[in-house]
Amino acid sequence: MSATAPTSRSARSGPVEPVGPPDGSAATAAAAAVEVRGVSRRFASRSGDVVALSDVDLTVRAGEFVSLIGPSGCGKSTLLRLIADLDRPTGGELTVFGRPPHVARQNHDFGIAFQQAGLLPWRSVRANVELPLELHGTGRAARRARAAELLGLVGLADFADHRPDQLSGGMQQRVAIARALAESPSLLLMDEPFGALDEMTREHVQTELLRLRAESGAAVVFVTHSIPEAVYLSDRVVVMSARPGRVREIVPVALGSAGDRTEELREDDQFFDRVRAVREALHGTDPADGTARGVDQR
Numbered sequence: 001m002s003a004t005a006p007t008s009r010s011a012r013s014g015p016v017e018p019v020g021p022p023d024g025s026a027a028t029a030a031a032a033a034v035e036v037r038g039v040s041r042r043f044a045s046r047s048g049d050v051v052a053l054s055d056v057d058l059t060v061r062a063g064e065f066v067s068l069i070g071p072s073g074c075g076k077s078t079l080l081r082l083i084a085d086l087d088r089p090t091g092g093e094l095t096v097f098g099r100p101p102h103v104a105r106q107n108h109d110f111g112i113a114f115q116q117a118g119l120l121p122w123r124s125v126r127a128n129v130e131l132p133l134e135l136h137g138t139g140r141a142a143r144r145a146r147a148a149e150l151l152g153l154v155g156l157a158d159f160a161d162h163r164p165d166q167l168s169g170g171m172q173q174r175v176a177i178a179r180a181l182a183e184s185p186s187l188l189l190m191d192e193p194f195g196a197l198d199e200m201t202r203e204h205v206q207t208e209l210l211r212l213r214a215e216s217g218a219a220v221v222f223v224t225h226s227i228p229e230a231v232y233l234s235d236r237v238v239v240m241s242a243r244p245g246r247v248r249e250i251v252p253v254a255l256g257s258a259g260d261r262t263e264e265l266r267e268d269d270q271f272f273d274r275v276r277a278v279r280e281a282l283h284g285t286d287p288a289d290g291t292a293r294g295v296d297q298r
């Protein structure tokens with residue numbers, strides 16, 4: 001797991017213990033990357049409880065790319081945080097590769113990249129990528145080699161000795177992705193990682209992410225506000241309804257592998273067809289219900 005996402009102690013004191021074998025010993029290679037069963041998350045506050053998620057079911061297969069999209073406040077980040085063991089559900093069960101999320105976290109089964117690249121400004125780019133390996137006791141030479149490999153993969157080999165503030169936003173985000181991949185996780189959890197980037201940079205890093213994901217074989221759960229981004233990247237798009245967040249519809253994309261997802265695909269009728277399908281799923285049957293607020297439809 002990326003070092004940028006420390007586990008909140010208070011969040012870990014929730015009432016429901018995740019299911020599954022306590023040490024993950026029964027986890028199998030055939031297990032889904034993520035299983036979410038009847039999950040709810042209620043936040044208590046002085047002004048009344050907020051039900052962020054209600055009875056959510058979702059399976060993400062190993063190696064699958066799944067995007068979560070929905071109106072602002074529908075619980076996308078909350079769901080991702082539950083998978084990442086940064087929070088606990090108030091109802092239901094989650095597993096990551098058949099293990100409770102806290103075991104998956106200890107096993108470094110997943111890497112995390114969020115909207116803020118979250119790089120440590122006083123460390124070089126290389127040292128940022130090495131950080132999770134350093135925290136988990138990997139030796140110096142192996143860390144160096146892995147960081148060099150990853151920086152090569154994200155096209156930043158020449159910037160290893162730079163500080164993060166010497167890089168553009170897109171480059172910083174690529175460093176964050178390299179760091180998330182440092183421990184070769186089987187699952188990447190990404191919360192609007194490209195939300196702050198300009199459109200051209202964003203399209204470039206999307207293509208790069210598809211390539212990296214194809215090379216690593218990792219499953220990805222990707223939160224976004226952009227319908228075209230979700231369609232371009234995903235095998236399936238999970239459309240959530242306004243609060244309390246529920247899975248409204250799952251739209252299959254089936255636009256092929258990373259190699260098929262070229263720049264030309266963005267102009268293709270198949271692509272527009274899937275964009276339309278996601279848009280329709282977001283709006284639902286009642287156009288007055290405001291379900292698509294906060295979603296970028298372009």
Ligand SMILES: Nc1ncnc2c1ncn2[C@@H]1O[C@H](COP(=O)(O)OP(=O)(O)OP(=O)(O)O)[C@@H](O)[C@H]1O
Pocket residue numbers: 043044045050051052070071072073074075076077078079243294
């Ligand atoms: N720690 C918390 N305490 C209280 N309420 C919270 C907390 N975290 C999230 N919420 C509430 O839960 C709901 C879902 O929030 P969440 O951030 O998951 O939504 P989201 O779909 O990711 O939103 P956005 O698209 O705007 O980023 C919101 O109403 C939010 O205010």
